[in-house]
Amino acid sequence: MKSGLVNYAIFGCGVMGRIHADAAAKDPASQVAYCVDIEQARADDLADRVGARGVTEGRIALQDPALDGVIVCLPHSLHREFCVEAAAAGKHVMVEKPISVSLDEADDMIATAAENDVLLLVAHVLRLDGNFRRIKDLLDGGELGGPILARIHSEGFVSTSDEQYRYGAWYETPGEGGSALGGAIHQTDLMGWWLPRITKVTGFELSNRPEYQAIGEPDFNMIVYESESGALGETTYSYSSHQSAANDMPAAVVTFENGVVSVMANGEFRLYDSQDDPDGTRSKVSILPRESPARPASMEVPSFTKSILDGSPLFITAQEARRALELVLASRRSAQTRTTVDV
Amino acid sequence: MGVIHAGAAANDPRSQLCVAVDRVVEKAQDLADRFGGRATTEFQQALHDDRVDAVIIALPHSLHRDYCVQASRAGKHVIIEKPLSLTLQDADEMIAAARVARRILLVAHVLRFVPNHRRVKDLIDRGDLGKPFMARYRNEHYPRLTPDRLGWLARRGEGGVPLAGSIHHADLMRWWLGEVESVRGFERSWRNEWIREGQSDVSMIIYRFESGALGETTYSYAAPASELNKRPNAVVSFEHGTVSVFPGEMRIFDARKGGAVVVQADVDGVSDHATSPAAREVPHLTRCILDGEKLVIEPDEACRAVELILASTKSARTGAEVGVLPMLPRGGGQA
Numbered sequence: 001m002k003s004g005l006v007n008y009a010i011f012g013c014g015v016m017g018r019i020h021a022d023a024a025a026k027d028p029a030s031q032v033a034y035c036v037d038i039e040q041a042r043a044d045d046l047a048d049r050v051g052a053r054g055v056t057e058g059r060i061a062l063q064d065p066a067l068d069g070v071i072v073c074l075p076h077s078l079h080r081e082f083c084v085e086a087a088a089a090g091k092h093v094m095v096e097k098p099i100s101v102s103l104d105e106a107d108d109m110i111a112t113a114a115e116n117d118v119l120l121l122v123a124h125v126l127r128l129d130g131n132f133r134r135i136k137d138l139l140d141g142g143e144l145g146g147p148i149l150a151r152i153h154s155e156g157f158v159s160t161s162d163e164q165y166r167y168g169a170w171y172e173t174p175g176e177g178g179s180a181l182g183g184a185i186h187q188t189d190l191m192g193w194w195l196p197r198i199t200k201v202t203g204f205e206l207s208n209r210p211e212y213q214a215i216g217e218p219d220f221n222m223i224v225y226e227s228e229s230g231a232l233g234e235t236t237y238s239y240s241s242h243q244s245a246a247n248d249m250p251a252a253v254v255t256f257e258n259g260v261v262s263v264m265a266n267g268e269f270r271l272y273d274s275q276d277d278p279d280g281t282r283s284k285v286s287i288l289p290r291e292s293p294a295r296p297a298s299m300e301v302p303s304f305t306k307s308i309l310d311g312s313p314l315f316i317t318a319q320e321a322r323r324a325l326e327l328v329l330a331s332r333r334s335a336q337t338r339t340t341v342d343v
Numbered sequence: 344m345g346v347i348h349a350g351a352a353a354n355d356p357r358s359q360l361c362v363a364v365d366r367v368v369e370k371a372q373d374l375a376d377r378f379g380g381r382a383t384t385e386f387q388q389a390l391h392d393d394r395v396d397a398v399i400i401a402l403p404h405s406l407h408r409d410y411c412v413q414a415s416r417a418g419k420h421v422i423i424e425k426p427l428s429l430t431l432q433d434a435d436e437m438i439a440a441a442r443v444a445r446r447i448l449l450v451a452h453v454l455r456f457v458p459n460h461r462r463v464k465d466l467i468d469r470g471d472l473g474k475p476f477m478a479r480y481r482n483e484h485y486p487r488l489t490p491d492r493l494g495w496l497a498r499r500g501e502g503g504v505p506l507a508g509s510i511h512h513a514d515l516m517r518w519w520l521g522e523v524e525s526v527r528g529f530e531r532s533w534r535n536e537w538i539r540e541g542q543s544d545v546s547m548i549i550y551r552f553e554s555g556a557l558g559e560t561t562y563s564y565a566a567p568a569s570e571l572n573k574r575p576n577a578v579v580s581f582e583h584g585t586v587s588v589f590p591g592e593m594r595i596f597d598a599r600k601g602g603a604v605v606v607q608a609d610v611d612g613v614s615d616h617a618t619s620p621a622a623r624e625v626p627h628l629t630r631c632i633l634d635g636e637k638l639v640i641e642p643d644e645a646c647r648a649v650e651l652i653l654a655s656t657k658s659a660r661t662g663a664e665v666g667v668l669p670m671l672p673r674g675g676g677q678a
Contacts, residue, residue: 206477339664
């Protein structure tokens with residue numbers, strides 16, 4: 001435990017690196033000391049923005065005894081290497097989801113963090129979303145009875161030719177897991193968080209776009225989860241759907257024994273409690289506005305800093321992040337073999 | 344459903360209700376009083392009535408085969424509520440009876456009579472938005488079953504929600520996206536009235552089409568009032584866009600045309616006897632009989648829907664994906 005200010009190095013100055021660097025720069029208890037990227041210009045660009053030093057060698061940062069933690073926003077296949085190196089150097093590690101591309105890698109990372117007594121936080125951003133937290137509270141509180149069916153959908157058409165994703169070409173390379181490890185892992189973690197223990201997964205994958213066909217990775221993942229309680233979950237993550245907010249697709253719907261909750265695309269939270277509606281007039285739907293205007297991704301660094309400084313629990317344990325990976329990998333096996341996989 | 348069809352017949356200038364049959368004479372009399380004709384508890388009386396051209400069967404599923412076959416053999420055209428039957432053998436017998444008698448057999452798959460569903464079908468066939476790769480359909484509600492109304496629905500031997508509800512989707516999926524290669528079903532029982540009878544009240548089915556596309560449908564009788572959440576019933580994802588069907592309207596998003604969403608209203612937003620899609624079924628049969636209009640759904644297709652649902656139930660039991668053979672002509676030899 002320490003007091004004062006936590007010094008970070010950002011590894012990977014792309015989209016997420018920039019979001020986390022900005023969040024650290026804004027947080028009074030956090031500060032960015034190094035911005036690391038294989039491209040000096042990219043590192044310097046972000047470093048100038050947040051008042052840090054731009055370097056192309058991670059070791060320079062790791063050798064600095066004043067550095068407390070690293071934030072790893074690199075291609076998935078590089079997570080293990082850089083996280084293990086940082087943890088071995090005694091630095092706390094925050095890494096973007098997925099924790100890694102294989103369970104062996106995840107185990108290696110978790111073991112190294114434990115041996116060196118550093119924290120390992122996998123940035124499963126949706127856990128900080130106010131609406132998803134409300135659903136978690138409703139599930140834990142039991143006011144609406146048990147869950148019957150939970151769905152989470154995120155469908156869009158992400159293109160690396162978009163300016164926003166100009167550093168994201170690696171997403172469309174083999175071994176990065178396409179929409180399975182890039183997207184479905186978010187939803188899978190929420191399912192694992194929300195539902196009583198998941199015992200089976202059945203996965204379906206499509207490669208619709210030529211870019212994804214060429215690399216043999218999916219751009220559409222649908223997964224069905226079976227919980228020991230009998231509840232079903234279904235998630236869909238797509239990089240190949242032309243959704244539009246105008247289609248009014250909710251981001252999540254959970255049907256309980258005594259109610260229904262929907263998170264709409266505009267952030268609205270709708271709650272229907274059938275216990276308030278004994279006559280079945282269905283007139284009582286509570287519509288709550290989005291809980292917090294803050295972007296959940298900007299809350300991750302401050303939350304990590306707090307855990308480092310005062311020992312408060314991480315918003316997701318490394319074991320939970322490993323479990324999300326385990327479930328997604330099982331869904332991929334399921335998709336390939338066309339069988340349901342026990343987990 | 345009997346009331347809806349009787350109302351539709353009464354509203355159609357070319358159809359009329361001659362006989363209302365129910366084993367409860369008051370129910371039959373009530374229908375006759377409202378929509379015309381005479382009431383009886385004897386099905387045979389209707390079959391022997393020469394004025395009767397067609398019989399509309401809205402009975403529990405387990406009675407479909409017997410009444411349908413009798414009606415065809417008596418030389419009557421038939422509208423039968425979905426599901427066509429509980430087994431493929433029954434379906435073959437029913438289809439064969441109609442064929443031998445040279446009478447029409449219309450299975451009332453009401454979703455085919457929703458104008459927006461026809462628009463989706465046309466849009467897919469024209470290829471406006473490129474190839475579809477995913478289709479979904481959802482209906483989730485919590486029907487209150489009483490001895491008077493739909494009390495039989497949850498009974499053992501009636502097929503539960505898969506044959507009562509998911510069968511709608513099975514037909515629509517096939518109609519939209521073509522032949523199915525395999526299905527994976529998930530079934531659950533949540534509500535006491537269904538648990539008691541060992542029947543499923545939640546059915547989720549994933550369809551794998553020969554085209555490589557996927558479908559996902561959910562029918563639930565265990566969901567409280569979910570329609571309040573304003574979700575679309577159906578969503579079809581295409582190479583170049585997305586189509587959503589809400590109750591009463593449909594939205595088309597074409598990514599090549601920027602952010603514009605085309606919203607088309609559907610008169611079916613209001614569900615009264617004059618406009619509900621089910622009320623289109625009787626006039627359709629009448630036109631088939633009088634004008635030779637082409638049937639909206641062939642009996643073979645309704646049989647295929649039963650086949651897909653039975654496969655999904657098998658899948659739900661075994662926990663494995665179940666393949667279905669290419670569709671075969673049903674009902675045995677030609678008349």
